[in-house]
Amino acid sequence: MDSDRRRRPTLDTVAAAVGVSRATVSNAYNRPDQLSSSLRERILETARTLGYAGPDPVARSLATRSSAAVGFMLPQGLSGAFSDPALSIVLDGLAQTVDGHDHSLVLMPGDSTGGPRPSIVSRAQADVMVAYSLPDHAPALDAVAARGLPLVVIDQPILPNSARVEVQDYTGTSAAATHLLDLGHTRFGVLTFALRPDGLEGPVSHERRSAVPFRVSRDRLGGYLDTLEKAGVKPDNVPVWEARGSDRELGRLGARWLLTRTPRPSALLCASDQLAFGALQAARDLSLSVPADVSVVGFDDVPEAAYSDPPLTTVRQPLADKGRRAGELALKLLAGGRPPRPTRLGVSLVERASTAPWK
Amino acid sequence: MDSDRRRRPTLDTVAAAVGVSRATVSNAYNRPDQLSSSLRERILETARTLGYAGPDPVARSLATRSSAAVGFMLPQGLSGAFSDPALSIVLDGLAQTVDGHDHSLVLMPGDSTGGPRPSIVSRAQADVMVAYSLPDHAPALDAVAARGLPLVVIDQPILPNSARVEVQDYTGTSAAATHLLDLGHTRFGVLTFALRPDGLEGPVSHERRSAVPFRVSRDRLGGYLDTLEKAGVKPDNVPVWEARGSDRELGRLGARWLLTRTPRPSALLCASDQLAFGALQAARDLSLSVPADVSVVGFDDVPEAAYSDPPLTTVRQPLADKGRRAGELALKLLAGGRPPRPTRLGVSLVERASTAPWK
DNA sequence: TGGCGCTCCTGAAGCGCTTCAGTCATGCTG
DNA sequence: CAGCATGACTGAAGCGCTTCAGGAGCGCCA
Structure with missing residues (x-):
């Protein structure tokens, strides 16, 4: 209490101790060119012995109108x-x-x-x-x-x-979908992170797919589904699982659901690498081999994507x-x-x- | 530029507009009980139309001497x-x-x-x-x-x-080491994160093990090595790999090195779960089975530890x-x-x- | 009717700093 | 030596807010 109550030194304290004006002390800190370097040294030295740690950030911000x-x-x-x-x-x-x-x-x-x-x-x-x-x-x-x-x-x-x-989220997922279509896949499953901030999780109903307030989710999902649709794959035939967030364990959960649909998707389109890693795990859990039994794509290209087992096909964003x-x-x-x-x-x-x- | 230059309204602007003192406006925001609620409403309303978004945080901090x-x-x-x-x-x-x-x-x-x-x-x-x-x-x-x-x-x-x-880092790793000793292991390898902030990575020399400035690293490493030593396992016979940080990929790298020593350790003691996950991966890379060929322990008990393949024995900290x-x-x-x-x-x-x- | 206690509001003194227009020597130029 | 630039420092006006000691008005009680 006691030592707390001893008020901290301020610019004025130092100014008084050195016998200069407050402006000069301020300059010592902020505009070294405005005073002789000998005086500046003296000021800094005095400040040190007084335990003055430099201009108070808050007061400084107020005066400069910038909080940095x-x-x-x-x-x-x-x-x-x-x-x-x-x-x-x-x-x-x-x-x-x-x-x-x-x-x-x-x-x-x-x-x-x-x-x-x-x-x-x-x-x-x-x-x-x-x-x-x-x-x-x-x-x-x-x-x-x-x-x-x-x-x-x-x-x-x-x-x-x-x-x-x-x-270019849309472009990215669209490219990934095209890639899979080119490889001859016809049955897909989509694994996305939150479409809305309401914390729900699970299969995504038709109406929930519209008016998605998270732009990224909207675009990535759209890039996948639109592209599939253009290739003749009806969105209604593409199961979509919405995870609460973008993490591996949530992805595993969702992928398990997707991979146990009938007919089983041969390709999982994921909204992020983390979800994709979860999907790899889920496949392993179900003794499915990637990519022999199921292909998986991610999005992000986080460093680990290059090292996962197997290394992940994904959309790279910088x-x-x-x-x-x-x-x-x-x-x-x-x-x-x-x-x-x-x-x-x-x-x-x-x-x-x-x-x-x-x- | 133009609209930027029009200075933002302040407490005074609002006070003047409403025809009350600045103190009253301040109270409207901070001490609703200090004024009639009708006046308060009027003030808040005026503030809204003036585009005043409430007391400036910096000025507030200066006056209250607290930046929250x-x-x-x-x-x-x-x-x-x-x-x-x-x-x-x-x-x-x-x-x-x-x-x-x-x-x-x-x-x-x-x-x-x-x-x-x-x-x-x-x-x-x-x-x-x-x-x-x-x-x-x-x-x-x-x-x-x-x-x-x-x-x-x-x-x-x-x-x-x-x-x-x-x-209780030391206690934790010590318990983990004991667990492994009890299981009959005799050849160990340790995988730790940074011992010093110098960004080095690799096998840890004898002298580097002393005077470790990161307390956590010091204690976890100490808990492992001291306990092994007490059981008769000479520290010099325990290879230690220091990773730059605590992440999976770095762990995998270190574990690969540890698992290719001769004789190969039958147990890997890791300073964190992330490193341990990397070790699991490294074992898989080398076609070693965990725990048949090598046991692995981690530290932290992050949520994923329960779901990894295999689920990780680890030291739980809250x-x-x-x-x-x-x-x-x-x-x-x-x-x-x-x-x-x-x-x-x-x-x-x-x-x-x-x-x-x-x- | 005077006094008291309320409620509601105000004036003014800061909070610790930056900055800008000066002031005052000093030295230099012609 | 007048005239002037230059360098070194200062005074004072804010920055936008909080807070505290009051003051004004009012209803109520004895």
Whole structure:
């Protein structure tokens, strides 16, 4: 208590101790060229002995009207979110970019609304927000708008006045479906992550497939189903399982269901690599061989996809780039730039050993 | 540019518009009981039409001398950090606790020094810091001390005046080693994550085993080796592989090396489940059967350990509790509490199918 | 009717810092 | 030596908010 109560030294404390003005001490920290280096040394030295650790970040932010932080909004809680390495990679790219410019990162995990609580967003000390894969109309987005903060959106629908970076999800899954069709497959199963933020899980009904608020889920699912349909495979004949999230165990569960339909699908189209890994596992559980008995494709091309058993055919998206690009956009908006036209990152199909021609 | 320049409304703007004092508007947001609800409604309504999104968080923090945020310091970059689900789970527990009290989370990823850069720490807008598994003497810790911020340490050595939550790492690995000895094993290999923050990887020399700055690595390794030694297994006869991080692929690499020593170990002692999963994979690669040809133990008991193939014998630590407890401690320190005595969470050996008697 | 206790609202003093327009020597130029 | 640029430092005005000691008005009781 006692030592807590002894108020911490401030700029003034140091200024008084050295016998200079407060402005000078401030300059010692922020504009070394504004004072003689001898005086600067003296000031820093005094600060040290007084236990002054530099300008208070909050006061500094108020005065400069910039908190040097970017807020990162997630669609769900942290443990769910990070079970998919794709997010880690994106976030890492973002963090590095932002960190390189001495900005910090404020994490805002989501809840059942599919995004952080608005009150959290309104109070976050950040001067630009990044929305990662939030559902359409997440309340958090309104809160950002209300504050008038610049926004960069990753994997999300068009929002007025925001910067955007996204990936050709539809194109990607469409290519994967085509690949499988070319291999002669005719019976498919689709394994997707959440279509809506309501936490449901299970086979996806016809109506649930429409009006999907998560753009990414919508596009990936659409890319699969539309392409199959064009090739004459009726969507109604394609069982779709919706997992609560994108993780291996949930994927295994869903794949088990898909692989026990009759007729059994000869190809599983997954919305992410994690789900696909789960599918590989499920196949193993059922003593099915991949790709002899069933082909599996994923999406993301996380590092592990190259090493899984068998190595996974998947759609590659440039995850680290995505994060870096989002970081750059955030910094640019911070610097007062207008939101540039959306960055659309390309994808490409990486054929490995989890897919094979159907007999 | 134009609309950006139109300065945002402030408390005063609203106060003037409604014709009340600024204090009253402030009360409308923070102390509803201090004004008539009709006036409050009028104020909120006016604020809405003016586009005022509530008190500015930074100014608020300055005035209240509290930024309502907890800083989380990591030993490494985000992508590395999150490849281990253990961290996600801990962080999730922390985030939920903290979020429940309307505090936000500032993430500070580490670099090659084994922690965030001190300048980042000095400028972070947080009023309590949580250190997660930083190495001894990380510069970031000095920065925290310099600012006089309360600190809670997870998995880290004693630091003066800090709250602490840790786990019985030594006890845990010791129990695992005992389990294997009881099963009749005599040839062991150890697979650990980073012993030092220098990014090296490979077989661990004798001198590198001493003075390990990561407490967790030190204790887990110690628990394994000491216990084996007590049973008559010379440490020098136990090959140890150090992986750069705790992820599956790195584990696979290390395990491959361990499993190709002669004589081949009949039991692999891993410092984490991720590494153990990698070891299972490596065994599969080498057509070794687990546990017939080689037993494997992990540490953490992440959810997947129950579902791996085979299910993993591992040391359970209460990950979510760890995070929650850290969150509670952070909040407590924030409220002015003294650091209580360290919380030491128990561990227990969970025997599953990845270990078996040695013939 | 005077006094008391409410409820509702205000004035003003900060919170700790940045920044900008100066002030004041000092040295240099012509 | 006047004139002027230059370098080194300062004063003071904010940044947008919270909070606390009051003050005004009002109903109520004795």
